[in-house]
Amino acid sequence: MHPAPSIILFTVLSGFGFGLISIVGLLQFLSQISAVNIIIFSLIGLIFSTVGLISSFFHLANKKNAIKSMSQWQTSWLSREAISSIFCLSVVVGNIGWVFIQNRYINEVGIVLFLLSLFTIFTTSMIYAQLKTVPSWNNILTPALFIFAALGGGSILLMDYASLVLLLIFGILQVWFWYIADQSFMYKETTIGTALGFSKNENIRAFDVAHTNRNYLLNEMVYKVARKHAIKIRYISFFAAFVFPMSLTLIFPGNFSVSVFMLVFHLVGIYFSRWLFFAEAKHSVSFYYN
Amino acid sequence: MTKLPKCEDKKLGLLIDLDTCVGCHGCVVSCKEWNSSGSEKQLSDINSHQKDPVGTFLNRVHSYERENSCTNETETFYFPRSCLHCEDAPCVTVCPTGASYKREEDGIVLVNEDDCMGCGLCAWACPYGARELDLVSGVMKKCTLCIDRIYSEELPPEDRVPVCVKSCPTGARAFGDFNDPNSDVSKKVKERGGVDLMPEMQTKPVNKYLLPRIKSKDSVGSVGSVGEEETDATGLLGWVDRALSKF
Secondary structure: OOOOHHHHHHHHHHHHHHHHHHHHHHHHHOOOOOHHHHHHHHHHHHHHHHHHHHHHHOOOOOHHHHHHHHOOOOOOHHHHHHHHHHHHHHHHHHHHHHHHHHOOOOHHHHHHHHHHHHHHHHHHHHHHHOOOOOOOOOOOHHHHHHHHHHHHHHHHOOOOHHHHHHHHHHHHHHHHHHHHHHOOOOOOOOOHHHHOOOOOOOOEEEEEOOOOOOOHHHHHHOOOOOHHHHHHHHHHHHHHHHHHHHHHHHHOOOOHHHHHHHHHHHHHHHHHHHHHHHHOOOOHHHHHHO | OOOOOOOOOOOEEEEEEOOOOOOOOHHHHHHHHHHHOOOOOOOOEEOOOOOOOEEOOOOEEEEEEEEEOOOOEEEEEEEEEOOOOOOOOHHHHOOOOOOEEEOOOOOOEEEOOOOOOOOOHHHHHOOOOOOEEOOOOOOEEOOOOOHHHHOOOOOOHHHOOOHHHHHOOOOOEEEEEOOOOOOHHHHHHHHHOOEOOOHHHOOOOOOEEEOOOOOOHHHHHHHHOOOOOOOOOOHHHHHHHHHHHOO
């Protein structure tokens, strides 16, 4: 699949933003955070998720109809994502306003924020995980990876040892995801044979192209990534998003300026991870262009 | 509405005979022509007469070669690919704006361009690559089964079929109601064993394909046995052959 920068930025930035909001919500529920910090970190989360959502808006080819995307929540995960993110951000704004005016907070609002932002991250991941056409996405690892990447990133600024646990889960899921993605079409039934109505093991190959130049389908869904670079990018991503923040947290626990530094590395790593998420995903339409 | 209706009345679709198709791209051209005419609908082209032309098409014809395990010969065939108007159309349910929908009365899958925001998710959800985003108008385009022809009251009755069917010079494409067991398309599907594309995707396509007939050893043998060394020519040609063979 085509790794569009607008979509990658959307999943990385809004993922981190909602991850941070959910961590703030959890700490608010457990009374482990000061009122000032609720305001500061909720605002950071708000800015990141909003910038992410604006970035996704730039992916649309017909922006004037974007508001209509709130209408089909009964069947569409993208519609649910739009509604849930707007609703969650409204609650965040309300919470910030309340804490700012009253200088105290309601614990129960924290758990609502925690669950709402987790649900929003889940809806984002389901936009991809629902697609049977892309087997490497079409499994439970996609939502798990999105949620723990967001929680891991969100916890770096606010937690010490708890963030180690969240990052560790993220790291394990990431490696597991890559392992499954490498063989995704091996355990699926689709081949060029079934794509053309024959049996699975039919010996067929394309001998001429259907069109002389590239087209929307090829640009969007038959993205070819150089395999040798893909492996290198996996190493870079894993080091930046997981190994580096983990080791720095162990060496400098509770050092805020170090955690800001770690966060930058982590987000760059997540960006590479998401680039691979798209670039390495194989869509079933590619069989027609074998 | 992106909820899928139960189409119990009619299931209109195409039956494509890969045994007959000669890969002339006539259906591609006539589809583009019909669906680019008129004021509102456009299938745009960019750089159409320059380097790197890109355009939107609702129908594409691929060319493949297949190894015949019976004769060990390679056979070529042509494969027109367009929307299959699936019963469980994944492109409809993923649509966030309600622009994609499936008609209850005849099962045709359509895009309401006034609602489409051009996110492209329906094109990702389609296993067959049947949808293409028009890069000029910014909305999703797909086969309409020529809904403006099949229900037209102005066209003569014999023209009230999709333009790809009407224009096919070999009669490889047929249009009809797959829900009616007595329709021509249903009878042909039964008789020749019409197949679904990617049945494992569970989309339940309405369009069916008839696969190339498998050539037997004998049919290939009669061609293959004509050697260069021998001829059964008689008369003048036979004399020339015999005369030349003596050198």
